[in-house]
Structure formats: structure tokens, C-alpha cells
Amino acid sequence: MSISTSGSTSHGSKTDGKNGTMNATTDATTTEATRRSLLSGMNWLVWRQHRAAFWTILAATALSVAWIVYRRGQMMDFLDSHGYPAKGLAEMGNEFAPFVNAFSPVSLAFVTIPILLGVFLGAPLLAGDLENGTSKLIAAQSMSRTRWLATKLGLAALVVVVSMTALSAAFGWWWNPVKSEVTVLDWTSTEAFNTTGPVPVALTLFSVFGGVAIGAVLRRTLMAMVVTFGFTVVVQVVWSYFLLSLGNVITLTTNKGVGENSTPSLPEGAYQIDEWYRTGSGDLLGWSTCAGGDTDAAREVCLKKADVVGWAVDYLPMSQMNGMQWFGASILFALTAGVAVFLFVWGRKRLV
Structure with missing residues (x-):
């Protein structure tokens, strides 16, 4: 009886071992297949086609975030050594001026990002394929034009959201310790309002999708880039004009x-x-x-x-700043969704 029990236990252990190995192999195969499916087909094609632009945006974002982290560390060391906030910035005289001067050029550079991405990412995204005939080749394959358009917009949007969220969070983290100091940045200015919170993400997405729509209609890359430049500049001007109306006076x-x-x-x-x-x-x-x-x-x-x-x-x-930013961003997200709907409806017959 003892031998029989031992043998049964031994047999059960071997069976469990085989089942465990089989389950592990199956899980590994499933994971590998999932990874391959994400990096193959239309996703792989679109990423490879625009990889230079995507990697440039992501690399520039990483370098910018690293620089902001470095500058914030320097600023906090200085403030801590001078007893801030117990000792105000006014008492520090011109010693804090180099840190103040670092904010404006960076924020102004960030304000131009929606324009740059609208022109160099959005406008050529579809216009290039329509101009050189790649869209006709895509239409002749098993993949639908809707799938092609969705992948193009999806990957571009993903890169924009990841990059602008990282930049917005980093700049807000840098500015937050001295946010209440009007001598550093006025929170109602575009340099502060458009570079923190959800606004830079929403503003850039709308600029990029607007550029995509312009490129899809004009079907010529260079012309689309020129028109998109004008479009994004107008968006910035109009947005700045109505910025204060987002709040409750x-x-x-x-x-x-x-x-x-x-x-x-x-x-x-x-x-x-x-x-x-x-x-x-x-x-x-x-x-x-x-x-x-x-x-x-x-x-x-x-x-x-x-x-x-x-x-x-x-x-x-x-x-009210945070509420104003989310209210304005929701308007921009709605406009971006409207442009996306236009692209899908218009593009079902015209994207060839």
C-alpha cells in the first residue's frame, strides 16, 4: 500500500511537471505571438515608413526632459540654500535672475512645438502617400483603407500624446515651486498656460490632425506643409485671444x-x-x-x-488655472475628434 501510494505520487508529479512545462511553453508562445502581431502588418509598415520622424520626436523629448530635470535640480539647490520660501525671491536680488531667464526661452520653444509637428508630421502623413501613389498600392492589398488610416492616425497620436505629456509634466514640475511668483512666469501667458497641464497635448493633437486633413485634401506635400503652417499659426493666435475667456471673472x-x-x-x-x-x-x-x-x-x-x-x-x-486648462483642452479634443471623423468619412472614397 505504501509502495502503491508512492508510485501514484511519483506519477502525479511527472504529470504535473509535463503540464507545467506545456503551460509555460504555451504562455511563452502566446506572448511572442502577441509581440509579433503588434510589430507586424500595418503597424510595422506605418512605423517603418515614419520611423525617422517618430524617433526624432521621442529622442528630442527625452533630451528636453533630461535638461529640465537638471535645471530644476540646480534651481532647488539654490532656493534651499537661500531659505526659500521663508525668504522671498525679491530679497535674493539678481542672484535668481539666471534661473528666471531659463524659463522664458524654454516655454517659448515649447509653444512652437504644435506648429512644428503640424507642419512636419501632420501635413506629410497622408499627403506623401497620396502624392507618390503609395495609397493606391495600399488600397490594392487585403488591408482596408480604414485600417490604414486608423493606423496612421493612431501611431501619430500615440507619439504626440506620449511626447507632449512628458514635456508638460516636466515643465510643470520645474515651474511648480515658483509658480506663484509673477516675476518668473505669468500664469495667464501662453508661455505658462500652453506648456503645462493638458493644453499642450490637446493643442498639438489638433494641430497635427488639422495638418493631416489639409494634406489629405490638397494631396501635395509641400503645399500642405505651407498651408498647415498658416493654419497652426492662426490656431495659436485665436487660442491666445480667447484664453482668458475660459475662466470665470x-x-x-x-x-x-x-x-x-x-x-x-x-x-x-x-x-x-x-x-x-x-x-x-x-x-x-x-x-x-x-x-x-x-x-x-x-x-x-x-x-x-x-x-x-x-x-x-x-x-x-x-x-482657476487648472479648470481653465481642462475646459480649453476639452474643446480642442472635441475639435480634433471632429477632424478625425471628417478624415474617416471623406477618406473612405477619396484616399486613393
Whole structure:
């Protein structure tokens, strides 16, 4: 009985060993097949066709992030050694100036990225294939034009999202310790607003997809790149013009007169939009209403006659920045989705 049990156990162990080996082999085969499927077929073809542009974008992103990490480390060492934030930047004089000066050129360079990627990635993405006849070769294969278009847009979008998310996160991490300091970067400026949060991702995606659509319609690479350049510049200008309208303007009023030290104090980092004199009836008058008085006494008489009792100031608090960015990004994502739908509907018959 003991021998029989031992033999049964031994047989079971051998069976389990074989099954384990077979399961391991099957898992390895499945994993290998999955990897091959991701790197073969249409995915491989599109990646190989645009690999120079994709790798250039990813490499430039990696170098930029590494440089930002290095610069942030230097800045934090300096701030820690000088007792910031207990000791303000104003007390440091010009010693902090080199760190301040490093932000603006980098942020301005980041603002141009949507334009560059729209022109050099988006415009040629389909225009090149339509111009040289590659699209006709694709249409003659077993793969559908929809699959070809989806792969093109998908890989381009993936590279853009990965790169811009990394740059946005890195720049925001660099700027965050001194974010409330208006002398470093004004949060309502395009240099700060368009380089942090979801905005750079959304703005770049819209620029690239817009370039793709322009290339698909014009079917000529060089012409598409020129038109896309104009398109992306217009997008930047329009976006900058409507940027402040993304927030909810707050009005602060006072009734303590308009003499010295009567101007209302705004929250730290707040962006002042405009200010007026406020009358006892609640009407608003331009701050230059009584500026024409020859003397202070004449000005006082003018203000009293107009029944001016205080100030009314419109401003945007810095706390709204994140909400404004997501609201603006959602609009850009919706526009990008609309362009993608246009490409799929229009391209079912015209992408040959």
C-alpha cells in the first residue's frame, strides 16, 4: 500500500511537471505571438515608413526632459540654500535672475512645438502617400483603407500624446515651486498656460490632425506643409485671444473711497483684468473719469459729484488655472475628434 501510494505520487508529479512545462511553453508562445502581431502588418509598415520622424520626436523629448530635470535640480539647490520660501525671491536680488531667464526661452520653444509637428508630421502623413501613389498600392492589398488610416492616425497620436505629456509634466514640475511668483512666469501667458497641464497635448493633437486633413485634401506635400503652417499659426493666435475667456471673472468691490491705499488687494497670483470707480448706486465709471482735474482738490470735487464710493476690480484667481486648462483642452479634443471623423468619412472614397 505504501509502495502503491508512492508510485501514484511519483506519477502525479511527472504529470504535473509535463503540464507545467506545456503551460509555460504555451504562455511563452502566446506572448511572442502577441509581440509579433503588434510589430507586424500595418503597424510595422506605418512605423517603418515614419520611423525617422517618430524617433526624432521621442529622442528630442527625452533630451528636453533630461535638461529640465537638471535645471530644476540646480534651481532647488539654490532656493534651499537661500531659505526659500521663508525668504522671498525679491530679497535674493539678481542672484535668481539666471534661473528666471531659463524659463522664458524654454516655454517659448515649447509653444512652437504644435506648429512644428503640424507642419512636419501632420501635413506629410497622408499627403506623401497620396502624392507618390503609395495609397493606391495600399488600397490594392487585403488591408482596408480604414485600417490604414486608423493606423496612421493612431501611431501619430500615440507619439504626440506620449511626447507632449512628458514635456508638460516636466515643465510643470520645474515651474511648480515658483509658480506663484509673477516675476518668473505669468500664469495667464501662453508661455505658462500652453506648456503645462493638458493644453499642450490637446493643442498639438489638433494641430497635427488639422495638418493631416489639409494634406489629405490638397494631396501635395509641400503645399500642405505651407498651408498647415498658416493654419497652426492662426490656431495659436485665436487660442491666445480667447484664453482668458475660459475662466470665470470675479469682481471685487469696495466702498471705502478711492484715496491712498484704498485699492483692493487681490489674492496671490491673481490676474487683474480691469478696474473702475464704483458709485453709490452701483454704476461703474472708468478710472480716468476725473483724471482731467488740474488739482487734487478738483479731482475730489469731481469724484464727490459723481458719487464715487469705491473700486470695482475684475480678476481671475490663479486657482482657476487648472479648470481653465481642462475646459480649453476639452474643446480642442472635441475639435480634433471632429477632424478625425471628417478624415474617416471623406477618406473612405477619396484616399486613393
